[in-house]
Amino acid sequence: DAKTTQPPSMDCAEGRAANLPCNHSTISGNEYVYWYRQIHSQGPQYIIHGLKNNETNEMASLIITEDRKSSTLILPHATLRDTAVYYCIVRGVNSGYALNFGKGTSLLVTP
Amino acid sequence: ETGVTQTPRHLVMGMTNKKSLKCEQHLGHNAMYWYKQSAKKPLELMFVYSLEERVENNSVPSRFSPECPNSSHLFLHLHTLQPEDSALYLCASSRQPSPDAEAFFGQGTRLTVV
Numbered sequence: 001d002a003k004t005t006q007p008p009s010m011d012c013a014e015g016r017a018a019n020l021p022c023n024h025s026t027i028s029g030n031e032y033v034y035w036y037r038q039i040h041s042q043g044p045q046y047i048i049h050g051l052k053n054n055e056t057n058e059m060a061s062l063i064i065t066e067d068r069k070s071s072t073l074i075l076p077h078a079t080l081r082d083t084a085v086y087y088c089i090v091r092g093v094n095s096g097y098a099l100n101f102g103k104g105t106s107l108l109v110t111p
Numbered sequence: 112e113t114g115v116t117q118t119p120r121h122l123v124m125g126m127t128n129k130k131s132l133k134c135e136q137h138l139g140h141n142a143m144y145w146y147k148q149s150a151k152k153p154l155e156l157m158f159v160y161s162l163e164e165r166v167e168n169n170s171v172p173s174r175f176s177p178e179c180p181n182s183s184h185l186f187l188h189l190h191t192l193q194p195e196d197s198a199l200y201l202c203a204s205s206r207q208p209s210p211d212a213e214a215f216f217g218q219g220t221r222l223t224v225v
Contacts, residue, residue: 030210032210032211034213042218043113043115043216043217043218044154044216045113045216046113046213046214046216049211049213091210097142097144097159097167097208098167098169099154099156099203101153103153
């Protein structure tokens with residue numbers, strides 16, 4: 001399984017875009033990039049995932065570089081309720097069934 | 112609301128007790144998972160069921176016993192637990208146990224073993 005590297009913490013002002021980076025330089029061609037978030041003591045919440053192309057849904061956008069070695073999760077208009085730990089996960093056939101959550105990025109959205 | 116419901120939300124049990132955690136999904140999924148999240152540690156996968164058959168058991172002690180009677184329900188039976196088993200236990204489900212099928216989590220059961 002490819003490992004991911006994320007900054008341990010980030011701040012964002014309410015109403016601004018939050019751009020969360022993730023490095024996955026050892027990703028292989030059949031591995032997907034997933035993003036989840038976890039608000040304190042709650043279950044992880046699925047946000048978005050992609051293989052090669054950029055993806056967008058009602059929650060966020062996922063931008064994957066052409067070489068697939070890094071990606072960025074974009075929350076277009078952050079709110080206080082977006083304060084959470086965000087996990088970037090690479091998942092492929094070699095990971096078996098697990099989503100391997102690392103330490104993630106703790107995002108603090110401030111008023 | 113993710114479509115995955117766990118009960119109870121909180122549980123305190125003694126080391127000699129027997130209790131069960133319940134998970135129900137209303138998403139029509141075929142795969143269900145148990146994860147454990149200890150304080151300040153990443154989530155750890157415990158068990159995976161696909162079409163009611165256990166397909167993965169990640170070296171979990173026998174004091175944790177899963178049961179999947181049908182594709183919508185998953186149980187985790189607990190007996191003679193230790194205080195270090197205190198953690199947040201999370202259930203998840205996905206269409207199938209494959210890399211391109213997103214998993215949805217319940218809110219978890221906060222277990223305290225005294």
